[in-house]
Amino acid sequence: MRPGHAQCWHPPGAARGPFILFEPDVLRPDLARLLAPLTAHEAPAVLSPHPDDTAWLQQTALQLLDEHRALGRRPLDIHHALRRSLLESLLLRLANSPGIAPTGTATAGTGRADRYGRFLDALELHFRELHQAADYAELLGCSVRTLSRAAQDATGKGVRELIDERRLLEARRLLGTARWDARTVAVHLGFTDPANFGRFFRDRTGLTPVAFAARAARTDA
Structure with a gap:
């Protein structure tokens, strides 16, 4: 989901198969470039793999699900590494399945x-x-x-301004909708000092993070 988009969850209905949800930053930069057909803005919403790849993809998805459920069975770093490896393999195979047209x-x-x-x-x-x-x-x-x-x-606009706008959008979402506290938002967005985040937010909105969150809470009440 990208900024400005709305997400609506519907009952699975007749859908069959595993649902795999993950944060985009789980992908390493080199993998993200290889996976552009899946993650680009103009990428299709639905990708249908080649029949020759279907069985492999299903098996790998089930292995990923099994490893997700295996929390505590192995050391945590090994568990995370296995999940990442399986997810990357699954996405790379899907992105490069015959018939999946590359995007611009x-x-x-x-x-x-x-x-x-x-x-x-x-x-x-x-x-x-x-x-x-x-x-x-x-x-x-x-x-x-x-x-x-x-x-x-x-x-x-300049590149830095666009970067700041994206960080600000995420900060507003987390403070106003997700109800995160300011310190947690600061860490999430890469600020080493919550005070720096406070200045960043106030300079661009005219409100402190706490005041913004309080106003959002009153609006939703």
Whole structure:
């Protein structure tokens, strides 16, 4: 789910098979690039794997489910590593199944619009831990100047401003809807000092995180 989208849960109905939910930042940056057909903004909502891959995908999904249920059976770091490995294998096989058409961001396009789209996808995956334009330029294999031009052409804004906007959007969501406390939000968004987060939030909203959360609570009451 990306910012601005609404999610509605429906009863599974006739759906059959495992449901696998995960946070996007569980994917390592190198894997995220390889999985662009699944994670790009214009990627299709439904992917139908080739029949030759179906049995393997089903088996791997069940192995992932089994490992998820095996918490406590192995050391925690081994448990997490196994889950990550199975998830990555499942997604890589699905993304590269015959008949799954690659999206525009999965190819090495050189246009500024394409580069901006790739930046948005990278930002959505890494805004919690990567906060500098240079971080994203390195991730996308271009210079900061090139990335800045792409962002300016698309939005009229700088890369750092777009990064801050995404962090602010997440902060507002967590404070106002999820009811997280300010210190937890600060840590989640990569602020080393809650006071720095407070200044960041107040400078952009005119409210402290606590005041914003209180106002949201009154509005919902």
